[in-house]
Amino acid sequence: MAIKAGDDRGNNSGMWRGESRLQKYKELFIKGLLAACAYISILTTVGIVFILLYEASKFFREVSVFRFLASTSWSANFSNPEFGIVVLANATLVITGIALLVALPVGLGAAIYLSDYASTRVRKALKPALEILAGVPTIVYGFFALTFVTPLLKGDVLSWFAPLPGLGTFNALSAGLVMGVMIIPTVASVSEDALYAVPRGLREGAYALGATKYETVTKVVVPAALSGITASFILGMSRAIGETMIVAVAAGNLANLSWNPTDSMQTMTAYIVNVASGENPAGTVQYQTIFAVGLTLFLMTLILNIISHFFVRRYKEDY
């Protein structure tokens, strides 16, 4: 900001001095300092990618990528170890699937209610309640799944309610159900933003043509907000895949390739936690497996997040 000091005749009363060189350097220094803060984020991403690739590459020198992707059993600690990621990834996807079956209808329904049905007062009361759901630590959800939901399904809580009396202590179903509840706020808030962004004119046009509220919502508003709603689904899926504590506590540590939700199975995240909390010093194959599995996990969530980003951009641009 170089403002000329003094008038055109060279008169300068001596008070306004403009920006001195010292001041200019100070400003540049501060800008550099703040920029460094921002660039730490790049360092973080570089760090994540580097450490995952580096340690995983050590693992892949022992075990071929083909074996990793194609083998159908996982037994990392046995004398004849097998490393089929499909086993762990399948568990992740089964539990994620159960969670999405819960979270998508409930989250979307809640979003519809909050954006189109609820009065302002009701909205103000219910939105914070949903946010509380999002703020509960996941270990608490895990504890709840293990000590309440599983016994409930077995019939130990209410004598008249026992749908699965033979349910094992560790099972994918309880973990999936509770995880579904955990991601309801994610789906609900992003969907609600998308529904809210639909112009009033569209709704009013439908009402003017004699549509009921139900018809307007399902045939006009939701289709109009579809890309945002899809983004919320994908974000919910990404969160479910990356979730650790609920599955580590409630779904068990038995690597088991199965589609039966009443079975116990170990997800990718539960495996990492299980190995990291045991005695596996750096340099062992077991240590390196957690980075290989971590790399797979990171890639899955990264791809999902990028896809959801595109969907968000689409719905933001339409209006």
Next chain:
Amino acid sequence: MSQGTQTPERGAPTPKQGGDYNPRIGTRHWAARVFKVLVLAATLIGIFVLGVLLFDIGIDGIPRLSMDFLTSGGSSSPETAGIYSGIIGSLWLVSLTALFAVPLGIGAAIYLEEYASDNWLNRILEINISNLAGVPSIVYGLLALGIFVNYLGPLTGGKSILSGAAALSLLILPVIIIATRESVRAVPTKVREGAYALGATKWDTVRGHVLPMALPGAMTGTILALSRAIGETAPLIVVGAAVYMTFTPNGPRDRFTAMPIQIFEWTGLPQEGWVSVAAAGIVVLMTLLLLMNSIAIVIRNRSQRRA
């Protein structure tokens, strides 16, 4: 009312006799009512489950609470176990995390909002930050394990509070940046322009005007981010938090435990008595979170009232 010209009928068209127009008004209104109940139920399901969760944990945990519980460390029997080492560890962690993440986060947010021009490099920066916000917390644990615990082991003390705090700081940094950017963006342009018009430099306006006005919002976001960090378990397990500790750490390079870690450990123990110990630990943890969130909300409401 003129002779000769035909004026068209105004008003609702009457259905022709024997036509096939069937508005099915009754059915459609009934469907609309059912749908309304369904979406209301959807909204309440989550809240209902939350209520059941809090009730169940309260019933198990509150009876187990006592001063002894808060002041005893880990133990091998459920009757004498306490959450003291967890509380100390969590306090150490959140202090160090705040120390690292808050200045970095606010600094980065100020840079992105006030200083960065809209070129491709800065857009990459923004995309990068929003991607980092979606990375699973366990990946941050792996990052800290590989780099802070192992490669920088001599510097950080290995599986130490420092490494744990590093993992948590990096985890919540994107959250703090995004929240602070929102509040900085909310400061009216007129405030900045007024300062510039009076000859202030950029840093003068930021430090003297923009930052003070953005601070309450930034503080709210920061406190919420820190409360998330307190509840995080996975990255700490990966970094190597101890699950069984009877002594408390003396410095940032010592081994540590944390409240969520102890809860995790207790939840996994088979004896019947540990359930209530874990539940009591959860009550302590969630009370702390409730406290922090309330402070954040109070700050937000007070600043909104002043504005």
